[in-house]
Amino acid sequence: MNAYLFILTGLRKLNTGLIRIGHSIAWICVALMVASILLQVVFRYVFNNALPWPEEAARALMIWMMALVAAGAYRQGSFVAIEMLHDFIPRAAARLLRLFLHVCALVVLYYLFTLGLEYFQRGFRTRAASFDLPRAWIYLAMPVCFGTMLLVNIEMLMKDVGLLLFKGFASRLPEGEDSHPTPVVSE
Amino acid sequence: MLILFLPLFLILLLIGLPVFFATLLAPGAMLVWEGMDRDLPLLFRNIYNGIDSFPLMAIPFFMLAGELMNQGGITLRLVHFSQSFIGHVRGGLAHVNIMSSMLFAGLSGSAVADTSAIGSMLIPAMEKNGYKRKFAAAITAASSVIGPIIPPSGIMIIYAYTMEISVAALFAAGLVPGVLMGGALMAVTAIMAKKYDFPVASEKHTWRQRAGSTRKAILPLLTPVIILGGILGGIFTPTEASAVAVGYALVLSVWVMRTVKVSELPAIFTRSAKASAVVLLLVGSAITFKTVVSLSHAAESLAFWVLSISEVPYILLFMINIMLFIIGMFLDAGPAIIILGPILAPIFIELGVDPVHFAMIMSVNLTVGLATPPMGLVLFVASSVSGERVESIAKAILPFLAVEIAVIFLITFVPEVSLTVPKWLGLVK
Amino acid sequence: ADYNLRAVANSNENDEDYDGLVVFKDFVESRSNGRIAVDLYIGTQLCANGTECLQALEDGSVDIYISTSGGAANMYPYVQVLDLPYVLRDDRVAETVFQGDFTREMRDAILEDSDERVRLMTIGNTGGWRNFANTEKTIQEPDDMEGMKIRTIVADLPQELVKAMGASPTPIPWPELFTSFQTGVVEGSKNGITDVMGMKFPEAGLKHMTLDGHAYMAALWYMNNEVFMDMPEDLRRVVVDGFDALQQATFASPKRKSIQAYQDFAEAGGELYVPTLEEKEQFREAAAPVYTWFQENIEDGEKWYNLLASEAEEAEEAIEAQYEQDLM
Ligand code: NA
Ligand code: NA
Numbered sequence: 001m002n003a004y005l006f007i008l009t010g011l012r013k014l015n016t017g018l019i020r021i022g023h024s025i026a027w028i029c030v031a032l033m034v035a036s037i038l039l040q041v042v043f044r045y046v047f048n049n050a051l052p053w054p055e056e057a058a059r060a061l062m063i064w065m066m067a068l069v070a071a072g073a074y075r076q077g078s079f080v081a082i083e084m085l086h087d088f089i090p091r092a093a094a095r096l097l098r099l100f101l102h103v104c105a106l107v108v109l110y111y112l113f114t115l116g117l118e119y120f121q122r123g124f125r126t127r128a129a130s131f132d133l134p135r136a137w138i139y140l141a142m143p144v145c146f147g148t149m150l151l152v153n154i155e156m157l158m159k160d161v162g163l164l165l166f167k168g169f170a171s172r173l174p175e176g177e178d179s180h181p182t183p184v185v186s187e
Numbered sequence: 188m189l190i191l192f193l194p195l196f197l198i199l200l201l202i203g204l205p206v207f208f209a210t211l212l213a214p215g216a217m218l219v220w221e222g223m224d225r226d227l228p229l230l231f232r233n234i235y236n237g238i239d240s241f242p243l244m245a246i247p248f249f250m251l252a253g254e255l256m257n258q259g260g261i262t263l264r265l266v267h268f269s270q271s272f273i274g275h276v277r278g279g280l281a282h283v284n285i286m287s288s289m290l291f292a293g294l295s296g297s298a299v300a301d302t303s304a305i306g307s308m309l310i311p312a313m314e315k316n317g318y319k320r321k322f323a324a325a326i327t328a329a330s331s332v333i334g335p336i337i338p339p340s341g342i343m344i345i346y347a348y349t350m351e352i353s354v355a356a357l358f359a360a361g362l363v364p365g366v367l368m369g370g371a372l373m374a375v376t377a378i379m380a381k382k383y384d385f386p387v388a389s390e391k392h393t394w395r396q397r398a399g400s401t402r403k404a405i406l407p408l409l410t411p412v413i414i415l416g417g418i419l420g421g422i423f424t425p426t427e428a429s430a431v432a433v434g435y436a437l438v439l440s441v442w443v444m445r446t447v448k449v450s451e452l453p454a455i456f457t458r459s460a461k462a463s464a465v466v467l468l469l470v471g472s473a474i475t476f477k478t479v480v481s482l483s484h485a486a487e488s489l490a491f492w493v494l495s496i497s498e499v500p501y502i503l504l505f506m507i508n509i510m511l512f513i514i515g516m517f518l519d520a521g522p523a524i525i526i527l528g529p530i531l532a533p534i535f536i537e538l539g540v541d542p543v544h545f546a547m548i549m550s551v552n553l554t555v556g557l558a559t560p561p562m563g564l565v566l567f568v569a570s571s572v573s574g575e576r577v578e579s580i581a582k583a584i585l586p587f588l589a590v591e592i593a594v595i596f597l598i599t600f601v602p603e604v605s606l607t608v609p610k611w612l613g614l615v616k
Numbered sequence: 617a618d619y620n621l622r623a624v625a626n627s628n629e630n631d632e633d634y635d636g637l638v639v640f641k642d643f644v645e646s647r648s649n650g651r652i653a654v655d656l657y658i659g660t661q662l663c664a665n666g667t668e669c670l671q672a673l674e675d676g677s678v679d680i681y682i683s684t685s686g687g688a689a690n691m692y693p694y695v696q697v698l699d700l701p702y703v704l705r706d707d708r709v710a711e712t713v714f715q716g717d718f719t720r721e722m723r724d725a726i727l728e729d730s731d732e733r734v735r736l737m738t739i740g741n742t743g744g745w746r747n748f749a750n751t752e753k754t755i756q757e758p759d760d761m762e763g764m765k766i767r768t769i770v771a772d773l774p775q776e777l778v779k780a781m782g783a784s785p786t787p788i789p790w791p792e793l794f795t796s797f798q799t800g801v802v803e804g805s806k807n808g809i810t811d812v813m814g815m816k817f818p819e820a821g822l823k824h825m826t827l828d829g830h831a832y833m834a835a836l837w838y839m840n841n842e843v844f845m846d847m848p849e850d851l852r853r854v855v856v857d858g859f860d861a862l863q864q865a866t867f868a869s870p871k872r873k874s875i876q877a878y879q880d881f882a883e884a885g886g887e888l889y890v891p892t893l894e895e896k897e898q899f900r901e902a903a904a905p906v907y908t909w910f911q912e913n914i915e916d917g918e919k920w921y922n923l924l925a926s927e928a929e930e931a932e933e934a935i936e937a938q939y940e941q942d943l944m
Contacts, residue, residue, distance in 0.1 A: 027456035030251065033244070037430035041423055044765070050786045052775050055241050062244055063235075066464040073461045079205035079468075082517065082562050086203060097202065104199070105208045108215070115231045122674075125729065126667065126691050129770050135667075135690070142235055229662060229677040236668045242789055347791065351660075355795040421799020424792055481661035529661075613798055616819060 001166045005173075008158045015155055018148050019075065022068035029065035033058045053130040060128070060138045067145035075152045099160040102153060109150040116143035189483040192217035196476075206522055207465075210472040214479035226482060230475045237474030238467045241426055242348045246296070247463035248429030249339045252410070253295030254459045255436035257304040260446040261407040265290045266308055268404035271392040278380030279388030280313045281326050282373055288330035289369040290404075292337035293411030294432075296344070298557050301331035302565050306572040317386045321583040324573040328558045328565045328580060329587035330372055335520070335554050337365030339414055339429065342520045342550050345470060349477070349525045350532055352542055354425040355418050356614040357550075360543050360605040364551055364598050371590045379586070406439055419612055466521060473525035486530040493534055500538045504599050507531060508552055512592070515556015519564060523553050540602075543615050547605040551598055555591045558584060617645075617653035619847060621839075623680035624657045624669055626687075630814060632742045632869040633682050633835060634658055639865040640680075644858040648851055654680075667691060673840055674733045682837050684742060686771045692726050696773045697920040698739075700910060701830040701903045702896075704928055710832045711867050712931035713924070714739040721923060725916075727841060735841040737859040740866030742835035743808030744874050747828055748781075750804030751797055751821040754887065757895050758782060758902035767793055767805040773910065774806065777830065780905045794820045808833050810870060813877040818884035825881070826889045828899050835866055 040054035073079070081101075086094045120143055123136030162169045196213035200206065211230060218226050256262070269286040276282060287305050295301060306327040313323035335342040338358035347354040379385065392400075413435060417428045440447040447455070480486055497503055514523055528549060535545045557565045560581040570577045598604050609615040623640070625633040634656075641654040662678060663669040666687020672678040685698040704710040723736040748755055748766070755761055764783040768774040775785035783804070788796045796802045797820035805812075805822070812822065837859060844852060881888070891899065911917040 023457045024453075026460045027453040030247070030456040030460050031452075034248065034251070034430050034433045037244075037248075037427055038434050041427050041431065044784070044786060045422075050765070050775075050784050052770070052772065052785070052787070055770055055787055058244060059239055059241060062247060062467070063238060065247070065460050066238065066467045069457065069461045069464045070468060073465050076461075078461065078465050079207050080519065080562070080564065081203045081205040082200060083203050084561050085201065101202070101204050104204055104212055108208050108211050111215070111227075112211075112231055112234070115228060119231075119235075119671075122671075127693070129690050130772065138239075139235070142231075225676045228675040229672055232663065232668060232672055232675070232677075236664060242792075351791045353792055353795045355792070355799075419799065421796065421801045424788060424796065424801060478662055481657060613820075614795060616816070 001162075001169070001172075004158075004162060004166070008155065008162065008173075011151065011155050011158065015071065015075065015148075015151050018151065019072040022148065023072060026065050026068040029061045029068065033061045033065065036061070056128055056130045063138060063141045067141035067148075070145045071148035071152050074149050075155075095160065095164060099157070099164065102157045102160055106150070106153050106157060109146050109153050112146040113143055113150050116146055189217050189221050189223070189479070190485050190488070192479060192483065193485065200517065206519065207468055207472050210469075210476040210522065210526075214476060218479070223482075226479075229478055233475040233478050234468070234471035237471035240348060242344060242354060243467070243470060245339070245344045245354070245426045245429035246341045246466055247459065248426070248433050249296035249341060249344075250300070250463050250466075251456065251459040252429065252432040252436045253291075253297060253300045253304075254455055254462075255433070255440050255447065256294045256407060256410070257300065258440065258447050258451070258455055260444070261294070261440065262287070262291065262304045262308055264400075264404040264407060266305070268400045268408075270388060271397045271400040274388040275391035276377075276380075277387055278376050278385035280309065280316050280318065281322075281376045281380065281385060283388065284309045284313070284323075284326050285330040285333075285369055285372045285376065288327075288333050289337060289365065290408065292334045292365060293339075293414075294407060294436075295334055296339040296341040298331045298334040298554065298565050299568050301334035302327055302568045303572055305331065306569055310569075310573045316388060319583075320573055321575045321579045324569040324575045324580045325583035325587065326372075326376070327572075328563070328569040329584050329591065330369065331565055331569075332554050332558050332591070333365050333368050333372075335557075336361050336368055336551055338362065338411070339425075339432070340550070341466065342524065342554055343546070344425065345521050346524050346528060346546050346550055348470075349474070349528050350542070350546065352546065353614060356543050356609045357546055358415065358418060358425070359609040359612055359614055360547050361550075362608050363604050364547060364594070367597070367604065368551075368591060368594050371594050372587060375586060375590045406443065410435060419614075469519070469522050470525060473522040476522075476526050477529055480526065480530065486533075489530055490534045498538065500535065500540055501600065503538070504535070504540070504548065505596075507535075508548065508595060508599055511549060511552040512556065512559075512595075515553045516559045517562050518556075519562070520550070520553035520557060523556070524549060541606060541615065543609055544602045544605050548595070548599050552595050555588070555595060558591075559588065617651055619648075619652045619843075619851065621652060621654045621679040621843070622657065622662075622677075623654055624662055624672075624678045625682050626660055626663075626665065626669065627658070627742070629658055632740075632810070632866050632873065635869040636682075636740055636835075636837075636862040636866040640858045640862040643861045644854055647854045647857065652847075652851060652854065670734060670838070673838055674730060676840055676842065679840050679843050680737075680838070682740075682742070682835050685834055685836065686769050686774065688836060689771050689773070692729055693914045694725065694916055694920045695722070695836060696771070696910065696914065697917075697924050698834040698836075699773045699777075699831050700921065700924065701777055701906060702900045703924055704832050705932060706829075707867070707871070708935055709928055709931045710741075710834075712934065713927045714834070715863070716927060716931070718923060718927045726838075730841075732841055735839050735844055737837045737839050737856070738863045740835045740837060740863045741833055741870050742866065743810045743833040744870040745827075745829040746806045746808055746831040746833060747825055748804060748806055748830070749812060749817070749822050749825040751800070751823065752803050754824050754889050755826045756889060756891060757898045761804075764804055765802045767796065767802040772913070773906065776906045776909045777903060778806070780903050781899075782902075790815075793817070797822050806830065808870070808874075809877045809881060810873050813880050816884075818881060818886045823884075823886050824889070825886060826891060828891055828896065830899065830903070833870075837862065 036054040036058045043051050120139045123139040124134045126135040192214045199209040266287045269283040273282045310323045314320050338361050343357040414428045417423050627633045644652050663672045666683040667690045669681045673681050685695045688695045719739050726736050758781045762782040765786045766778045766783045767788045768785045770787045778785035786802045
């Protein structure tokens with residue numbers, strides 16, 4: 001159990017670090033997004049001259065913004081689910097169900113991650129329409145997004161497995177940042 | 188049978204898989220099962236492609252604008268403004284809650300933002316004033332669905348995006364239904380206030396006091412004027428308007444009212460980025476889901492089935508409303524619109540229902556779904572803001588839901604409710 | 617069927633693309649004795665724009681796809697040669713060019729750039745010719761466009777053209793365009809008449825159209841190369857003939873459709889202006905920076921410009937030679 005806990009703790013720290021880095025870049029993406037669209041409006045009215053690049057640049061920034069915070073949102077439990085069933089079934093069954101659901105997510109994320117890498121590599125053949133950049137650098141956001149989510153998923157999965165395998169695992173688990181799920185989905 | 192991905196999707200959803208994963212796993216698994224592996228990349232592509240969109244960018248922007256306004260203590264000014272006008276009537280704070288929601292709706296495109304902003308302020312105040320906490324939470328949740336009906340609206344941006352119609356037309360169409368929804372909630376509150384002898388909130392304010400609270404609220408209240416005036420007056424596109432709203436909110440909260448420090452901005456930006464990321468990924472996965480709906484010809488089968496029941500638009504609309512309401516109990520409005528819109532809208536447009544009218548029927552219905560158990564996002568947020576259990580809020584909200592259903596049917600059967608404003612502005616023919 | 621082909625067009629069933637696909641489907645299914653089946657996916661059901669759909673075609677999730685030159689510009693920048701204004705004189709010249717070796721040259725280039733995945737099958741038309749239309753006034757010469765905000769897609773070449781005319785290119789998403797005319801976010805656009813009427817733009821005030829014919833609305837039809845090459849030769853022949861039939865259908869369809877569209881335009885209060893030869897020459901001169909831009913900024917731009925120009929010249933000569941016989 002000690003070795004297992006060691007790996008899990010390491011993974012936790014890694015994820016926390018990655019999420020922190022992601023957050024500290026994401027807000028800059030947001031700021032640049034706002035700035036470029038405002039610039040577009042200003043140029044059209046003040047200089048009567050539409051810039052060709054702000055729209056596409058803002059789209060690329062939006063995708064990177066999303067990619068950089070997705071893992072954090074996932075860890076917080078912001079991806080909403082119907083959790084009624086968990087309250088109706090025995091605790092052991094609920095644990096198994098949780099494990100199964102995390103495996104489902106793992107399959108999806110793994111697939112999205114590998115395909116994302118492939119598209120990144122192929123992206124060097126296409127260029128952005130309004131500025132000189134291979135689209136690969138925009139596509140890279142997707143494997144980053146799903147890769148970091150995958151790491152968070154493995155962390156949660158390991159926690160589930162640990163709870164099933166080891167007695168007293170819960171008490172030895174270090175306080176995580178995922179302990180208070182908060183829905184932040186806004187519509 | 189590729190079409191089996193639909194029941195599989197429902198099962199995955201009901202056993203608790205997050206919507207994002209269920210919308211990808213169910214079609215993906217069925218494609219593999221059917222040996223259609225070559226279509227798997229299409230699933231991935233469409234997540235990316237679904238998100239890489241200029242119209243959609245208005246969602247993160249309106250979210251950020253709402254977040255800035257809320258941080259900026261602007262909600263407080265809206266509440267004081269409402270209170271100075273209607274705080275003195277019986278059930279004063281309940282009315283204030285609804286009115287503030289309507290005002291906040293003009294700044295924000297989101298029901299969840301509305302619930303947390305108004306709820307965190309008014310639920311404790313209402314409790315202190317003598318209301319039951321579950322009632323305060325329920326009325327907050329019920330009135331916050333006005334958020335995405337009165338423009339700006341994230342849900343309508345999503346609808347316009349998937350169905351390729353004008354955001355401006357939808358925004359214009361939402362004005363009257365939104366105000367109507369607020370009015371109906373106030374009416375039922377007035378009845379309840381008399382029956383249960385609700386408390387008044389304060390003395391009647393003098394016109395001088397009202398002028399004071401108006402002066403404090405006037406700058407934030409100008410936001411919807413700038414957004415809507417800008418879009419409908421042809422100064423900018425909806426996405427540009429959303430960026431302008433962010434700019435205005437920044438100037439207001441950081442420099443004019445000085446309610447937000449520059450050092451707080453990164454945290455605010457990050458928070459709104461997170462909330463947007465979840466929505467964007469949901470939109471992407473729903474676009475993917477829609478692709479498989481096409482591949483499986485589910486739309487055609489469903490259209491055939493629907494039209495075999497009846498070809499009278501009003502009978503079908505009645506049924507669709509019930510169906511949407513049930514779906515709204517389990518699925519968030521955004522994904523529901525992307526998945527069902529392309530299936531349902533063409534049927535009704537073919538039958539002569541105006542596309543903008545149908546958009547309103549669908550959006551308002553699914554928006555109300557945000558406040559229905561068991562999967563009502565707004566209920567969850569109201570619960571976490573108030574500390575009251577979701578179940579007891581769900582019970583207390585029933586009378587309000589009944590009124591909202593009545594408004595849904597009014598919107599359904601009287602197209603003029605939605606279409607008068609956009610027609611008058613020439614956005615709908 | 618032995619071969620199920622999935623064909624995608626992002627337009628709708630009123631579009632020329634659909635006419636072409638219907639002809640293709642019927643031709644290929646019948647001539648192959650049912651060994652080939654074609655499923656049509658019209659609209660954005662599987663993928664929504666040129667870049668997305670061409671990538672899906674590379675992946676093999678789409679077998680046949682049609683894009684405009686703007687739609688393929690991100691992937692194969694040189695296809696924008698087709699957007700160069702005033703190079704192709706009229707339908708007859710354009711049709712001769714696209715039935716000739718120009719299309720084969722472009723096929724080779726695209727095959728090479730896509731790792732042998734994307735095969736250009738034919739070039740047809742999707743809506744006649746692009747013309748300048750606006751909500752403000754009659755445009756007789758380029759000077760009349762000074763300062764006007766003209767909607768373009770997000771692509772360099774059309775934006776360069778608008779700039780060259782002294783106007784201001786403004787990217788607006790297609791679904792917002794109606795409202796944008798109405799409210800004055802933009803004052804003009806460059807579209808074919810069937811698209812203008814399909815979106816009922818005159819009702820939003822777009823009432824002045826100048827038939828400058830600055831660009832042939834070329835439609836590039838692609839097929840997944842692997843799927844094509846995996847077919848036995850006799851079926852490949854059927855497919856190639858099918859695309860030929862499709863090309864003819866899309867050449868004809870806009871001519872037929874535009875009659876009604878122009879009538880509707882006039883009925884909606886639209887005003888048509890046909891520039892004189894002299895004015896047309898002014899447009900051509902004003903557009904000169906676009907040629908320079910294309911040759912300087914697009915890889916092999918000079919080669920493609922020269923190829924198109926020389927093919928056009930050859931076609932003009934051939935047509936002249938035919939006049940000599942036909943007019944006498
Ligand atoms: Na709103
Ligand atoms: Na719900």
